[in-house]
Amino acid sequence: MSNKSVLKYGLAGAAVLGFAGLVGYGANAANPGNPADLATTADVTIVSTITVTQDRQLRFGQVVKPPTANTATFTVAPGGGMTVGGTGGISNGGQTSGEFSMTGEVGASYTFSTGSIVACTTGGGGTVAPVLSALTDDGQAATLNDTVQVGATLTVTNLTDDGTWDCGFTVSAVYS
Amino acid sequence: MTHRALGLGFAIILCVASLVSPRTGHSQAQVAVPAVMTVLSLITITEDFNLDFGTIVPPSDGTQDFVVGTDDSIAPGVGDGLAVSGHSRGQYDITGTPGETYTLTITAGACSDGALELLSVVSDASIPTILNQLDVHIGGTLRVGASAPQGAHTCNYSISAQY
Numbered sequence: 001m002s003n004k005s006v007l008k009y010g011l012a013g014a015a016v017l018g019f020a021g022l023v024g025y026g027a028n029a030a031n032p033g034n035p036a037d038l039a040t041t042a043d044v045t046i047v048s049t050i051t052v053t054q055d056r057q058l059r060f061g062q063v064v065k066p067p068t069a070n071t072a073t074f075t076v077a078p079g080g081g082m083t084v085g086g087t088g089g090i091s092n093g094g095q096t097s098g099e100f101s102m103t104g105e106v107g108a109s110y111t112f113s114t115g116s117i118v119a120c121t122t123g124g125g126g127t128v129a130p131v132l133s134a135l136t137d138d139g140q141a142a143t144l145n146d147t148v149q150v151g152a153t154l155t156v157t158n159l160t161d162d163g164t165w166d167c168g169f170t171v172s173a174v175y176s
Numbered sequence: 177m178t179h180r181a182l183g184l185g186f187a188i189i190l191c192v193a194s195l196v197s198p199r200t201g202h203s204q205a206q207v208a209v210p211a212v213m214t215v216l217s218l219i220t221i222t223e224d225f226n227l228d229f230g231t232i233v234p235p236s237d238g239t240q241d242f243v244v245g246t247d248d249s250i251a252p253g254v255g256d257g258l259a260v261s262g263h264s265r266g267q268y269d270i271t272g273t274p275g276e277t278y279t280l281t282i283t284a285g286a287c288s289d290g291a292l293e294l295l296s297v298v299s300d301a302s303i304p305t306i307l308n309q310l311d312v313h314i315g316g317t318l319r320v321g322a323s324a325p326q327g328a329h330t331c332n333y334s335i336s337a338q339y
Contacts (some may be wrong), residue, residue, distance in 0.1 A: 034218055034219065034338065034339075035219075035336045035337065035338040036218065036219035036220060036221050036270075036272075036336065036337045036338070037221075037334060037335070037336045038221040038223060038268070038334065038335045038336075039332065039333075039334045040223055040226050040227075040266075040332075040333060040334070040335070041226060041330040041331060041332055041333070042226060042227040042228065042229060042266070042294060042297075042316060042318070042330065042331045042332075042333060043226065043227075043228040043229065043328065043329075043330055044228070044229040044230070044232055044292065044318060044320075044328075044329050044330075044331070045230065045231045045232065045262070045327070045328050045329070046231075046232055046233075046234060046320070046324045046325060046326050046327060046329060047231055047232070047233055047260065047326055048233070048326055049233050049236075049258075105231065105260075108231065108260065108261075109261075175231075175233065175258055175260040175261070176261075
């Protein structure tokens with residue numbers, strides 16, 4: 001092939017390549033660079049802590065201890081009824097079950113529980129105390145806002161010192 | 177006829193014109209030039225459900241970070257605040273031309289109350305990110321202040337996918 005023909009072929013080739021380049025650029029430009037964008041939100045609900053309030057105190061009322069070496073039990077039910085067990089004990093009435101109200105996110109589920117018991121004390125100088133045990137609640141559906149009634153058993157012997165005794169215990173409510 | 181097709185056609189015409197310049201004794205040459213292009217489908221991001229931190233009790237003091245994982249777990253972080261219930265990871269489908277790689281960008285935005293801060297949003301999208309990806313999960317970290325008011329709140333975030 002002569003120089004002239006080679007040159008011509010070269011130009012033709014260059015032109016083709018040039019336009020091929022343009023075609024190529026068009027194909028690249030057609031390659032989507034679209035970003036697909038989605039704007040959305042994350043949700044959160046803020047609620048207050050649960051508050052437990054004692055509406056009514058658990059009371060055993062007036063109880064008479066056994067006269068001799070015996071043990072009597074006095075059980076106040078969550079509903080307020082009294083059951084005397086053991087031997088020789090007498091209830092003179094006046095008992096009430098405890099009542100607690102829980103507030104927080106209305107309708108939220110929570111778990112109610114009775115906790116540790118504090119030894120009974122008296123301001124009358126007695127040293128042989130009754131014993132509080134068997135805390136129990138009424139098992140109501142645990143959704144806020146709600147109230148729960150609590151009962152327990154008090155064990156008294158003939159050796160228990162006379163007087164007014166205070167027996168402490170804890171209750172708790174936790175979101176569940 | 178598209179511009180690209182026009183261009184190719186024009187290129188072909190030029191090629192033929194230069195070759196047919198009357199020169200005796202020279203043979204013609206033809207060059208086949210393929211037009212190459214890649215056609216892709218638009219990327220689509222579909223939300224199955226959004227990220228939800230559920231019901232939270234704020235800490236009594238300071239701030240506390242609550243983390244919803246892409247595995248749908250929740251970690252309440254250090255503090256006396258509580259993650260009560262109802263959290264959920266987000267879930268999305270990212271579709272386009274199957275087999276193509278893409279860049280995924282997730283950006284945390286502002287919340288509806290100043291006592292809340294969406295610190296980060298993450299995904300479990302497979303790496304490298306190749307379409308189509310279904311059920312891409314989104315998790316995040318929410319900082320809750322003690323003064324966060326009761327009620328429903330939202331925090332913005334965005335998801336962007338690009339070839």
